[in-house]
Amino acid sequence: MTANRRFEAGQRLRDIAAGRLRRHCATGAVALDDISVSFFSDRSVTVVSGVSLTILPGEFVTFLGPSGCGKTTLLNLIGGMIRPTTGKVHIDGALVTEPTPVCNIVFQQHSLFGWMRAIDNVAFGPRAMGHPDPRGEAMRFLRLVGLDNHADAYPAALSGGMQQRVAIARALATAPSVLLMDEPFGALDAQTRSIMQEELLKLRRDIAPTVIFVTHDVDEALLLSDRIFVMRAMPGGLKEEITLDGEFRHETDVLRNGKYRKLRQHILTQIREETLKVFNRPDGGR
Amino acid sequence: MKHPAFLAFLVSLLWFLFGLSGPLLVWWLAAEGVANPVLLPAPNQVAASVLELFGDGSLATDIMASLRRVFTGFFIASTLAVPLALLMACFLPLRRLFLPLVTVLRPIPPIAWIPLAILWFGLGDKPSYFITALAAFFPIFLNAFAGAADVDPRHVYAARFLGAGRWRMVRHIYLMSALPHIWTGLRIGLGQSWMAVVTAELIAAQSGLGYMIQANRINLETRHVLTGMIVIGVLGALMTTALGWCEKFILPWKHQRQ
Numbered sequence: 413m414t415a416n417r418r419f420e421a422g423q424r425l426r427d428i429a430a431g432r433l434r435r436h437c438a439t440g441a442v443a444l445d446d447i448s449v450s451f452f453s454d455r456s457v458t459v460v461s462g463v464s465l466t467i468l469p470g471e472f473v474t475f476l477g478p479s480g481c482g483k484t485t486l487l488n489l490i491g492g493m494i495r496p497t498t499g500k501v502h503i504d505g506a507l508v509t510e511p512t513p514v515c516n517i518v519f520q521q522h523s524l525f526g527w528m529r530a531i532d533n534v535a536f537g538p539r540a541m542g543h544p545d546p547r548g549e550a551m552r553f554l555r556l557v558g559l560d561n562h563a564d565a566y567p568a569a570l571s572g573g574m575q576q577r578v579a580i581a582r583a584l585a586t587a588p589s590v591l592l593m594d595e596p597f598g599a600l601d602a603q604t605r606s607i608m609q610e611e612l613l614k615l616r617r618d619i620a621p622t623v624i625f626v627t628h629d630v631d632e633a634l635l636l637s638d639r640i641f642v643m644r645a646m647p648g649g650l651k652e653e654i655t656l657d658g659e660f661r662h663e664t665d666v667l668r669n670g671k672y673r674k675l676r677q678h679i680l681t682q683i684r685e686e687t688l689k690v691f692n693r694p695d696g697g698r
Numbered sequence: 699m700k701h702p703a704f705l706a707f708l709v710s711l712l713w714f715l716f717g718l719s720g721p722l723l724v725w726w727l728a729a730e731g732v733a734n735p736v737l738l739p740a741p742n743q744v745a746a747s748v749l750e751l752f753g754d755g756s757l758a759t760d761i762m763a764s765l766r767r768v769f770t771g772f773f774i775a776s777t778l779a780v781p782l783a784l785l786m787a788c789f790l791p792l793r794r795l796f797l798p799l800v801t802v803l804r805p806i807p808p809i810a811w812i813p814l815a816i817l818w819f820g821l822g823d824k825p826s827y828f829i830t831a832l833a834a835f836f837p838i839f840l841n842a843f844a845g846a847a848d849v850d851p852r853h854v855y856a857a858r859f860l861g862a863g864r865w866r867m868v869r870h871i872y873l874m875s876a877l878p879h880i881w882t883g884l885r886i887g888l889g890q891s892w893m894a895v896v897t898a899e900l901i902a903a904q905s906g907l908g909y910m911i912q913a914n915r916i917n918l919e920t921r922h923v924l925t926g927m928i929v930i931g932v933l934g935a936l937m938t939t940a941l942g943w944c945e946k947f948i949l950p951w952k953h954q955r956q
Contacts, residue, residue, distance in 0.1 A: 493855055511858040523852040527874040527951050536870070537860035566951040586860055 439504050440589035440622030442467040442490055447499035448647075449485055458647040459485050463499075465641070465650065467622055469589075472658065474625040474637040476679065478687040482648020483626045487592050490624060491515045503590060513541065516588035518579045521599040524567040530554065530578045531563040537586035553581040556615065573604040577611070584619055591621045598627070609635060613661055630679050634660050634672065642679055645686040652682060739921035744928065747921040756910075761929065763906040764895050767823060771830025772891045778831075779839035779887075780880060784872050787846030788864075800839065808833040808894045816902050825902040826895060833894030834887035841886070845879025846872045881948055885941050892934050 448461040460482040467473050475483035488494045489501055492508040492515070501508040503515070516537075517523075524533050535550035543549050554560045557577040567575055576596055583591055597605040609632060616623065627633055633640050638658050644651035654675070666672045722741060729740035739747075751757035786793045808829050815825035849872055857871045873880075899908025907926050914922035946953040 491855070491859070511855055513859060513861040516859045517856065519852050519856075522850070523856050525853060525856075525871070525874070527877065527949075536857070536862070540857075540861040540863070540866055566954045568951060569954050582856075582860070588859070 438469050440467075440469045441504050442590060442622060442624070443502045444486070444489070445500045445502070447486075447489060447496045447501065449482070449489065449494065450497045460489075461647040461649055463649055465653075467624065467639075470620045470622055472616065472623045472625065472636060472638045474627060474633040474640045475643055476627060476630065476633040476640050476683070477643030477648075477651075478628060478645060478683055478690065480648075480690050481643035481645040481686060483628075483643050484594055485648065487517075487594055487624060487626050490590065491517055491592050513537070513586045513588060515590045515592055516583035516586055517592040517594065518576065518583050518596040520595045521572065521575065524575055524579055524582070526567050529564050529566055530559060530570065533567070533578055534582045534585050537582065541586060549585060550581075553585045554578070556584070556618070557581045557611065571604075572600050573608060576600065576608060580612070580615070584615070584621075587619075588621055591623045593623060593625045595627055596625075597632070598629075605632075612636065628683075630676055630683070631666075634676060634679075635666065636661070640679070642682050643686070645690045651686065654679070736918050736920050739924060743921045744924045747919075747925045748928070751922065751925055757925070757929065760905060760907050760910045760926075761933070763823075763903075764899065764908070765933075767826040767898070767903075767906065768830050768888070768891050768895045770823075771827045771832075771895070772834045772888055774827065774831040775834035775887060775891070776838055776884060779835050779883075780842050780873075783839050783842035783880075784846050784868055784876070787843055787849075787876075788868055788872055800836075804836050804840075808890075809897050812898065812901050815898070821902055821904060823903070826898040826906070829898040829902070830891040830895050834891040837886040837890055838880070838883040841883025842876055842880045845876030845883075848879070849875045878949055878952065881945065885938065888937055888941065889934065892930070892937065896930060 443466050444463055447463040449459045451457045451459060463486065475486055477483050485494065489496055490503070490508065492501075492510045492512065495509070506514070508514075511517075524530075525536065528536065531547060531550050531554060534553050535546040538546035538549040551560060551563065554563055557580055559574060559577055559581070562570060562574060562578075567578065570578065580596070597608045600608060613636065625633075625636060634656065636658075637656055639656065640654040641650050642652040642654065643649065660666050660669070660672055663669060663672070725738075726741050729735075729738045729743075732738045735743055748757070782796070786796055811829060811832055812825070815828045819825040819828060853871055853875060854867070857867055862871065895906065896908035896911070899906035900912045903909050907930055911923050911926040914920075914926070
């Protein structure tokens with residue numbers, strides 16, 4: 413599998429270099445170099461240790477694991493919301509030190525500005541970045557997520573799924589190179605969640621930033637990702653890397669696919685192992 | 699569709715008056731029992747006093763004087779307290795610089811400032827402006843500060859990813875996120891200011907409702923004193939109600955229907 417990934421990666425870099433992929437795919441390369449994160453001044457709590465990885469421009473990468481494995485921490489590191497205790501994060505060769513419009517983020521829920529109508533939430537980024545027609549731009553992205561007829565609604569008047577679509581439109585409206593998604597569909601019901609996953613894949617066909625996705629849902633990871641990093645716990649880190657290149661994205665009935673079922677079972681076993689590790693510690697992993 | 703809303707208003711007004719009728723009856727019976735208009739004038743005597751004072755124009759003058767002092771002081775307080783609170787919530791050095799002063803000044807009641815206010819500003823409007831501003835400042839400041847300090851970190855991160863600079867962050871994230879708290883602060887502040895103006899006028903002014911009460915107390919015109927008290931109560935209640943109505947324009951996102 414690893415050899416296959418190397419080949420794919422090499423092929424993609426050659427494609428980019430040859431201009432065969434879309435231009436905006438050429439930004440959004442993320443490199444984590446021997447990252448560790450410890451909290452408290454004596455570094456007594458290590459959340460993540462020894463993580464090195466490279467993410468290609470336009471790739472859809474998922475961090476998958478039980479809670480407490482540091483997957484959100486990795487996301488926050490890439491966004492510059494926290495700084496590593498050791499190691500460095502680079503995006504397109506530039507060192508990440510703080511949140512900037514190179515990235516954008518979609519949180520699990522309640523991150524829309526409640527005092528702004530949907531359209532003003534989406535127009536916030538274009539406005540801040542001096543776009544000549546922020547409302548027009550916002551409308552374009554609202555149309556993209558199918559909410560142009562809810563432009564004047566305040567977030568509280570929208571359903572959870574609609575709120576997340578506005579959040580995605582808002583995040584895409586500044587054309588980030590890297591889109592960070594922290595369990596973006598985690599608070600939605602199963603039906604809405606599955607529709608949102610399809611919508612996200614559709615959006616990605618038109619606008620192709622690098623997506624870094626965090627979830628504990630194995631099916632979600634398998635359906636969406638080019639590559640999955642299964643996380644280990646205590647301290648958090650990478651346990652296994654699985655390259656899919658989105659092969660399950662367009663399957664209508666994945667559960668009948670033998671390879672899918674096998675992979676799914678394999679990942680569930682891996683995650684269970686890590687969850688038990690946290691669970692069996694006398695202090696419950698705290 | 700205007701009628702149901704108007705009817706609902708009428709019904710709630712009737713209930714309001716009904717709720718007051720009990721205490722009014724008790725007052726009336728008590729006044730009959732006491733039978734001494736200096737100690738406790740009856741409601742009808744106070745009503746006559748209201749008409750009399752409105753008739754000679756003195757009550758209107760006093761009301762205008764008090765309102766002017768309250769709104770001037772309230773305006774000064776809010777223009778100082780809201781920006782200061784936001785800046786202190788956003789910028790740590792400012793917080794460290796000003797928080798000790800605020801913490802020590804806050805427990806001093808406005809009335810304790812009256813001697814200094816008279817020494818600094820003499821008698822009349824100026825010391826009252828000072829006292830009403832002081833009374834309104836702390837509720838506004840503390841609520842605005844709490845609101846801005848309580849801003850959701852996800853909003854701050856989202857805004858930074860969206861490219862917001864410092865000014866945009868303060869104006870569109872901290873201020874707006876704190877606005878419900880600020881609004882609460884303004885409502886409490888206006889109430890405090892209204893109470894403080896009476897205190898200030900009892901001592902440091904030659905006009906206004908507080909002064910009017912004080913002057914009539916000395917003349918044993920208890921019915922005028924009660925008129926002053928009732929006018930203060932009614933105007934205070936009107937202010938609170940008016941602010942309640944304004945809320946849907948100030949905080950429209952709290953009032954949009956699903």
